[in-house]
Amino acid sequence: MTSPTTSSHTSSSSDKLKDSITDSFNYPHSVEDDPNKIWLEKVFRKHYFNSSSEIELDNYVSEHEFGFRLFDGYIRRHLNFKNKRELIASIIKFSPSDIFCSPARYQHPSASMDQKGWIGADLIFDIDGKDLQLDCARIHNMTFCKNCKLIEKEVHTSCSKCNSSMVQIVELPCQNCIRNLKKEVTKLVEVLHDDFGIENNSINIFFSGNNGFHIHVVDESFFNLSSMKRSSLTQYLLGRGYLVDNLGFRIDKSDNITMLPNKIYYNKGWRARLLSRLHLQLKNHRIDDKFMRKITQIKETNKIGISGVINNQIQNISVKIDPNVTIDIHRIFRLAGTINSKSGLVKSRVNNLTTFDPFKESCIREDALVKLDAFVDTKLFFNGTSYKIKTGINNIPEFVAVYIISKGIGDIYIEKLK
Amino acid sequence: MRFGNKDLARYPFLREALSYVTKNEFKIEDLDNSEFYHLVEKAKRKIEDYVFEGKLAYQIDYNKTHEIIVQEEVIIFLISLLLIKSISIDSVTKKFALFESMRFERYLISDLDNSNQDDKTVKLILYKIFEDLFQTKVDLEVDIFNFYKIKISDYLDHPIAFQEREWNLVNRTVDKGYVYLDGSEIVRLFRNELYLLIIDRIKKMNPEVLPDMIISISDSLKSRWEKMYPPLRAPGHQDILPPCIQHIYNQIDKGENLSHPARVLLGTFLIYTNKSMEEMIDLFKRLPDYNEQITRYQLEHLAGKRGNTKQYFVPSCEKIKLNNLCFETVVCKGISNPTQLIYRKSSK
Known part of the structure; x- marks a missing residue:
């Protein structure tokens, strides 16, 4: 584009x-x-x-x-x-x-x-499309070598003929x-x-x-x-700098979860999207024991830990503009x-x-x-x-x-x- | 609709409060009259508490008629601004503005706490403050847990939305074009704005003649401050002080508050350069929001003498850059941590 x-x-x-x-x-x-x-x-x-x-x-x-x-x-x-x-x-x-x-x-x-x-x-x-880094793009796009003018199928970092790194990707979206x-x-x-x-x-x-x-x-x-x-x-839109504290709990470097002082967490915007992706529900916009048990369960059943799970969801929700x-x-x-x-x-x-x-x-x-x-x-x-x-x-x-x-x-x- | 007198006494920066003294043709020159001495004295004591003791001890004297309470509070507020203007030291101005805004914040919190959902006066104060002073329209969403809402664009007019991460738009509850804030958040926003407003009012004050009384008090406060806080010299390694640390020193010198990452950077750097606890405290003491107990605890924590006994190392240049604290110059070429500058110099 x-x-x-x-x-x-x-x-x-x-x-x-x-x-x-x-x-x-x-x-x-x-x-x-x-x-x-x-x-x-x-x-x-x-x-x-x-x-x-x-x-x-x-x-x-x-x-x-x-x-x-x-x-x-x-x-x-x-x-x-x-x-x-x-x-x-x-x-x-x-x-x-x-x-x-x-x-x-x-x-x-x-x-x-x-x-x-x-x-x-x-x-x-x-x-x-470039920012989505899709797997298919690596296959159907082509590589043009500015040095020897060779055009190759698929994406390469250097030319297979002259080995030059002066290559340009030809985008052919599918x-x-x-x-x-x-x-x-x-x-x-x-x-x-x-x-x-x-x-x-x-x-x-x-x-x-x-x-x-x-x-x-x-x-x-x-x-x-x-x-x-x-x-x-x-x-x-990109979710850059999002603080997990907004969800009502804190995660330390060792992936331990601490509940923050309970207050009303108006369930809209980023909070609502993230909680929905995590299949977590706020009862009447407040955190309760059931919520905390569910968080702990997510932490214990995921190899990447609770921070990893949340960061992945932030990536999924963010808009790639x-x-x-x-x-x-x-x-x-x-x-x-x-x-x-x-x-x-x-x-x-x-x-x-x-x-x-x-x-x-x-x-x-x-x-x-x-x-x-x-x-x-x-x-x-x-x-x-x-x-x-x-x-x-x-x-x-x-x-x-x-x-x-x-x-x-x-x-x-x-x-x-x- | 008008506020009650008592409310205006707590918010003397409002235009409506000021009218209580202007209608009586009060002039600045009148402050040399003995009938105002007790008010000048009260303003002086308030400034001393704020800037030298770091205390919020000021009390409004309610044992008078409502009219007099408001007049006196407005005049004390004006005298305080005049004194600070006359002292004319950035650090003093900022420290005063911080404490004064905290005082008004306390009033607002207590007014909000004591009010019920239908208390129109308190809501009116909030709306008035935001509309008059900060040109922001605030709405109360009674049906949504009494949240306040501000239009996104208006919210982004407030510097705090860019200064602190938790106040960035991404960390706010945003819905249907509005940013939602609960009672304590709206008060925090209020304090931050009021701080800037007080500084602005002091800067814009330009009295033709200052009463002798004001000059004499401000001179004595000024010399006391200068004796207590002589111009800041970066300790020890002036010739090899990393630019990021130098920038923090400059900020302290100007009386600016430091962000949390800046405090961590300074604290870890001072610990690395073997400064004693007292030397470090002396430096942090200059921050407008200095609190000895908290500062001591945090420095000990960074030094690994508290908590998990892990000593924190000076953050890397990469992390410093991420926190917008990097002020790179040629001396920084090839380093990945500010401490390398000290090592480089001392190994020569």
Whole structure:
């Protein structure tokens, strides 16, 4: 999944950055000698020309900062458009590889960061497949060696041909990855609603376009939150720094349990979730002997001890968000309804999380047959059809070719003139 | 709706209480008049108890008419702030603010304890304090065990939510957009905020002329303090003092309170550098919330002379970093524990 772009201009991000808006108008289009980029730029332009209505914007277009990453690899930030029409005209003109929009609104969106006049920002969350560290990902992802250009199946820490450690993982999420990501989204929505009191219709869920989900919260009570306050929310979701004392007992280093002074433990939030996972019940929000007996029983019947059991449950309950995305209130974030250049899939709205299938609902519509030179054998499933890709030349629809080229495991095949 | 007079005497920092003296056209210059001597004396004694004895002995004199009780308490509160402002030593200001906020905390606890569920006055005091002084709306959930609730965003306006782990949002009961606090927690939040408010009020005080009486008392209190606590010199190893320890010394010098991990770091470091119990006590004595009995017990515990007789070693740099106590400089290059700096220097 493409990481949303950080606000820092001097960040260690590998993104190349061009600040000046005028630079974008001198854009010479994609690198001339890279047929893949030329072709992708053409397909993206065609997509935006036909499907611009899919781009989702709020009523404050002129107060947002936009960013375009063009096919020359550079990001142009601090762009500002009067309205949706002007933005779309620009998108079709430049056909960016990635389009970003700030969740923040500014008085002067095109000014430099310290002159922008921050008004507020929607609360955003990023759930990335990488952070789930799923077993399946190690098998179905591939490894690309930057040194000898070899592409190998499965995840390796070094290249098996040249032994170089300069390897890059090619993410090819499967249905299991999506299923697990959805579980995280469900956990997040539950906490946002039950604990933070956010109405479900203020919680907007999007497939990120690659290997994750983006959640946008549009709620006045959270719009003005500072970065520090947002950090507190992320700590809450991640369960970082949770004290077991909140459950009414204390565990020392030797795993001994001591009951804390009995008081009312209002059984909500983290406490309720943890106790429910541990199959413990508070009677009338208080700890009783039965509760303590049950705790002791859990301790005695688990090899990892009571601390281990509780820590495992904290891990299970915590929502695997990327906290940096939520905390950065000046970040530009992928615009909903636009293509993610790491996959060629669209960041699309999820109306029904249970039935949502990104390999169906996030594909671009362009489906003319094209020739593609694949580097590896692979099997892909799009729009209900299975595509067996063989190493070498394949005849496939544009939307499949866009995916393979974006993943770097194939080239567009252009027949040379005789 | 108004408070009763007696309630205002216990909360003299409220705007409504202040109006009791302003309506009588009280001026600071009046404090040189003999009719105020007994109030100046009472304020002086209160400060002495707080900053030199570490005692909370102050008593409100209720044997007067309600009107006079409130007026006197407000004036004593103002005199105390003036004296502290005039002394103008950070450590004194912070120690005073801590004790004064603890005093008001006691009143609030007793008011809450003595009230029943329907006692509107007490609830009104709480709401008023939070809304007027801390711009926070507090609601009482009668149906949920009399818990108080504060909107998440308002709760996060309070510095304590970031300062202490048990007060971090993750360790609070959060439901439907609100943070739930029981009676003792709301009072603790109140004390912490009031402490900051008192410091702020002292800082913002800017009287054109201070009465002679105030100047003379503050001068004598100041010289007594300076004699008791001469400027802090880090013991022994100044040239090799680890930056994290130096930072703690600077905090003590400024009269700031130390977090529990900072106290453990300082205590274990002092024990490692062979400081005597009395030398260590002398240092901890400067902390605003110093309590000799507790300090002595904890230092003995760290030294392995109590409890399980295990001596605690100085925490590692990694642990120090985790507790936000690391202030790394070039001298720290290559070390994993602050004690290595001492070892490095002494082995040269």
